[in-house]
Amino acid sequence: MGFLLIGAGGHGRALLELLRDAGLPPPAGVLDDAAGCPGLLCRGMAPVPWLGPVARAAELFSQGSFASAHVALGRNALRRQLGERLLAIGYDLPVLRHPSAVVAGSARIGPGSALLPRAVVGAGAEIGAFAILNTGSIAEHDSVLGPGCHLAPGSVLGGGVTLGAEVLVGILAGVKPGVRIGDGATVGLGAAVLADVAPGQDVGGVPARPL
Ligand SMILES: CC(C)(COP(=O)(O)OP(=O)(O)OC[C@H]1O[C@@H](n2cnc3c(N)ncnc32)[C@H](O)[C@@H]1OP(=O)(O)O)[C@@H](O)C(=O)NCCC(=O)NCCS
Numbered sequence: 396m397g398f399l400l401i402g403a404g405g406h407g408r409a410l411l412e413l414l415r416d417a418g419l420p421p422p423a424g425v426l427d428d429a430a431g432c433p434g435l436l437c438r439g440m441a442p443v444p445w446l447g448p449v450a451r452a453a454e455l456f457s458q459g460s461f462a463s464a465h466v467a468l469g470r471n472a473l474r475r476q477l478g479e480r481l482l483a484i485g486y487d488l489p490v491l492r493h494p495s496a497v498v499a500g501s502a503r504i505g506p507g508s509a510l511l512p513r514a515v516v517g518a519g520a521e522i523g524a525f526a527i528l529n530t531g532s533i534a535e536h537d538s539v540l541g542p543g544c545h546l547a548p549g550s551v552l553g554g555g556v557t558l559g560a561e562v563l564v565g566i567l568a569g570v571k572p573g574v575r576i577g578d579g580a581t582v583g584l585g586a587a588v589l590a591d592v593a594p595g596q597d598v599g600g601v602p603a604r605p606l
Contacts, residue, residue: 396459396460396461396462396463397422397423397424397460397461398420398422398423398461398463398464398465399422399423399424399425399426399446399452399455399461399463399464399465399486400422400424400425400426400435400443400464400465400467401425401426401427401449401452401464401465401466401467401468401477401481402425402426402427402466402467402468403425403427403429403432403434403435403436403443403445404427404467404468404469405469406467406468406469406527407425407427407435407467408435408436408437409467409511410465410467410491410509411435411437411440411443412437413491413492413493413509413511413512414491415440416493416494416495416512417491417492417493417494418494421440421441421443422435422443422465423443423444423460423461424443424444424445424446424455424460424461425443425444425445425446426445426446426447426448426449426451426452426455427445427448427449428448428449432445433445449477452464452477452480452481452484452486453484456484456485456486461486462485462486462487463486463487463488463489464481464486464487464488465488465489465491465507465509466478466481466488466507466525467509469527469545471543471544471545471561471562471563471579472543472561472579474507474525474527474543475524475525475542475543475560475561478506478507478524478525478542478543479524479525481507482506482507482524487506488506488507488524488525489506490504490505490506490507490508490509490510491508491509491510492509492510493510493511493512493513493514495512495513496510496511496512496513496514496515496516496528497513497514497515497516498510498515498516499516499517499518499519499520499536501518501519502516502517502518502519502520502521502522503520503521503522504516504522504526505522505523505524505525505526505542506524506525507524507525508522508523508524508525508526508527508528509526509527509528510528511527511528511529511530511532511548512530512531513530513531514528514529514530514531514532514533514546515532515533515534516528516534517533517534517535517536517537517538517554518536518537519536519537520534520535520536520537520538520539520540521538521539521540522534522540522544523539523540523541523542523543523544523560524542524543525542525543526540526542526543526544526545526546527544527545527546528546529545529546529547529548529550530548530549531548531549532546532547532548532549532550532551532564533546533550533551533552534546534552534556535551535552535553535554535555535556535572536554536555537554537555538552538553538554538555538556538557538558539556539557539558540558540562541558541559541560541561541562541578542560542561543560543561544558544560544561544562544563544564545562545563545564546564547563547564547565547566547567547568547584548566548567549566549567550564550565550566550567550568550569550570550582551568551569551570552564552570553569553570553571553572553573553574554572554573555572555573556570556571556572556573556574556575556576557574557575557576558576559576559577559578559579559580559594560578560579561578561579562576562577562578562579562580562581562582563580563581563582564576564582565581565582565583565584565585565586565599566584566585567584567585568582568583568584568585568586568587568588568603569586569587569588570582570588571587571588571589571590574588574589574590574591574592575591575592576588576591576592577591577592577593577594577595577596578594578595579594579595580592580593580594580595580596580597580598581596581597581598582598582599582603583597583598583599583600583603583606584599585599585601586598586599586600586601586603587600587601587602587603588602588603589602589603590602590603
């Protein structure tokens, strides 16, 4: 039974490269709602066949064609929603980890998460399900991420930072140790977050302020 990838966009292509770098076989198929999606393509790699829209996931599982999958969608709420649906159907959602990622032995990472090149997870950190720890991002010791969070490339959480569900921490943003960021908040790229952020709030700048 093959591995199913959901999402044929930029993040899906990044994960295709991750699988190759990790010495794992490519997905046997990709689902994407984009009309006429030609499949997942990366230069120099065989295309992954497009099997239809995302709604086909349940049918493919019941046919016994696929037992494991990954949701490769950048939108946090959608990635979490689909991931939870796949888990409920019975799919296995392994953590996809690039070989250059560094994960402390005492850290925990939830199902359906992806660790891209040079991501770092510190001692005692708890990464919720369906997370993206993008290229070069760092979740320092004892940080806690709710489900569906995304640490964008180069972003850094200091020790003991707590993120709620579906938080986006933008490119090269930094969060001071111990700060708490509420569900669905967005930290703009390049921000320095020095104080707690309310749920749903967008913040940006140095120091970060509500936008
Ligand atoms: C914060 C963010 C979500 C705001 O996006 P938006 O709602 O489309 O906002 P706009 O671009 O319309 O900008 C609204 C205002 O906020 C300001 N602003 C936007 N992003 C900002 C940032 N990162 N830092 C400081 N100010 C910012 C704009 O200058 C603008 O100010 P103005 O009204 O005085 O002109 C977005 O700019 C951002 O930083 N996203 C993160 C991107 C990222 O890292 N993605 C991960 C990809 S892997």
